[in-house]
Amino acid sequence: xxxxxxxxxxxxxxxxxxxxxxxxxxxxxxxxxxxxxxxxxxxxxxxxxxxxxxxxxxxxxxxxxxxxxxxxxxxxxxxxxxxxxxxxxxxxxxxxxxxxxxxxxxxxxxxxxxxxxxxxxxxxxxxxxxxxxxxxxxxxxxxxxxxxxxxxxxxxxxxxxxxxxxxxxxxxxxxxxxxxxxxxxxxxxxxxxxxxx
Amino acid sequence: xxxxxxxxxxxxxxxxxxxxxxxxxxxxxxxxxxxxxxxxxxxxxxxxxxxxxxxxxxxxxxxxxxxxxxxxxxxxxxxxxxxxxxxxxxxxxxxxxxxxxxxxxxxxxxxxxxxxxxxxxxxxxxxxxxxxxxxxxxxxxxxxxxxxxxxxxxxxxxxxxxxxxxxxxxxxxxxx
Numbered sequence: 567x568x569x570x571x572x573x574x575x576x577x578x579x580x581x582x583x584x585x586x587x588x589x590x591x592x593x594x595x596x597x598x599x600x601x602x603x604x605x606x607x608x609x610x611x612x613x614x615x616x617x618x619x620x621x622x623x624x625x626x627x628x629x630x631x632x633x634x635x636x637x638x639x640x641x642x643x644x645x646x647x648x649x650x651x652x653x654x655x656x657x658x659x660x661x662x663x664x665x666x667x668x669x670x671x672x673x674x675x676x677x678x679x680x681x682x683x684x685x686x687x688x689x690x691x692x693x694x695x696x697x698x699x700x701x702x703x704x705x706x707x708x709x710x711x712x713x714x715x716x717x718x719x720x721x722x723x724x725x726x727x728x729x730x731x732x733x734x735x736x737x738x739x740x741x742x743x744x745x746x747x748x749x750x751x752x753x754x755x756x757x758x759x760x761x762x763x
Numbered sequence: 764x765x766x767x768x769x770x771x772x773x774x775x776x777x778x779x780x781x782x783x784x785x786x787x788x789x790x791x792x793x794x795x796x797x798x799x800x801x802x803x804x805x806x807x808x809x810x811x812x813x814x815x816x817x818x819x820x821x822x823x824x825x826x827x828x829x830x831x832x833x834x835x836x837x838x839x840x841x842x843x844x845x846x847x848x849x850x851x852x853x854x855x856x857x858x859x860x861x862x863x864x865x866x867x868x869x870x871x872x873x874x875x876x877x878x879x880x881x882x883x884x885x886x887x888x889x890x891x892x893x894x895x896x897x898x899x900x901x902x903x904x905x906x907x908x909x910x911x912x913x914x915x916x917x918x919x920x921x922x923x924x925x926x927x928x929x930x931x932x933x934x935x936x937x938x939x
């Protein structure tokens with residue numbers, strides 16, 4: 567097996583995670599640039615005369631285009647903020663799968679129905695306390711995400727073999743696909759042993 | 764960090780949406796020739812900015828504060844996130860299985876909790892090493908250390924990690 571030895575936890579909102587990192591990094595950069603500019607002005611690096619000027623010079627003439635530009639900037643900020651808020655609710659969840667029938671027809675399968683059945687199958691495996699599943703990707707190339715909470719009373723390796731063997735084989739059959747890229751997160755229980763004080 | 768990012772996104776998104784709309788509304792109010800503010804009482808802020816020079820202490824302090832906040836935010840977002848899951852080896856190339864580091868630690872603690880002489884356990888799992896601290900009141904814990912190491916090693920091997928961290932058992936003697 568090749569691939570990384572460590573991973574970041576999976577997320578159902580990968581778009582929001584990416585957007586948040588980019589937007590917050592840009593905001594951080596803008597804040598840093600603004601703060602440094604104020605410091606340079608205040609400490610007289612950009613000229614001692616400028617440092618003694620008021621931040622908002624009284625009676626300074628403002629070009630006629632300034633306020634419409636400020637207003638447009640306000641609208642732009644509001645629009646970008648609205649987009650940012652909307653992105654937070656977008657998940658990669660595949661709600662419906664369209665399966666091609668042998669006679670050329672189509673069957674629509676509810677993703678939630680399939681994942682619920684999968685969860686029940688996984689929870690029936692000895693040593694599994696709870697399971698949650700969701701599908702992402704497309705109908706032609708779905709991806710499965712499984713989170714399995716163990717009871718701690720079974721060998722995790724055995725549970726892993728059963729889940730990735732029998733259960734995934736049934737999932738592939740249900741989805742009528744040869745390959746089903748799957749990510750499984752095993753959640754091992756809190757120790758039943760005595761912890762250090 | 765994702766949770767913190769999510770909270771920041773919701774708060775700043777709402778502030779940006781409200782602030783942007785209010786800013787545009789105030790500009791329209793001004794362009795229509797109406798004096799005074801619509802919602803935001805910005806006259807006080809404008810007066811303060813007229814009364815303070817760039818070199819005044821409050822302005823410099825505010826600039827320093829903004830720069831530090833920006834730097835912290837930038838560093839927090841640019842630095843790669845910690846990979847908290849360790850990958851379990853799988854025969855199926857289409858399956859990637861991972862287990863949380865804390866879970867690995869719990870498994871090792873459970874594996875040694877039943878060893879006679881073990882009074883308490885604690886674990887710290889990194890990508891390369893796992894440190895298992897075991898507390899005991901035994902006077903001669905040499906055999907205990909061997910047993911703990913064997914059981915923890917077996918439990919670690921049983922997880923079948925792609926790159927299992929090196930096990931380091933630390934025995935701490937306490938008075939009974």
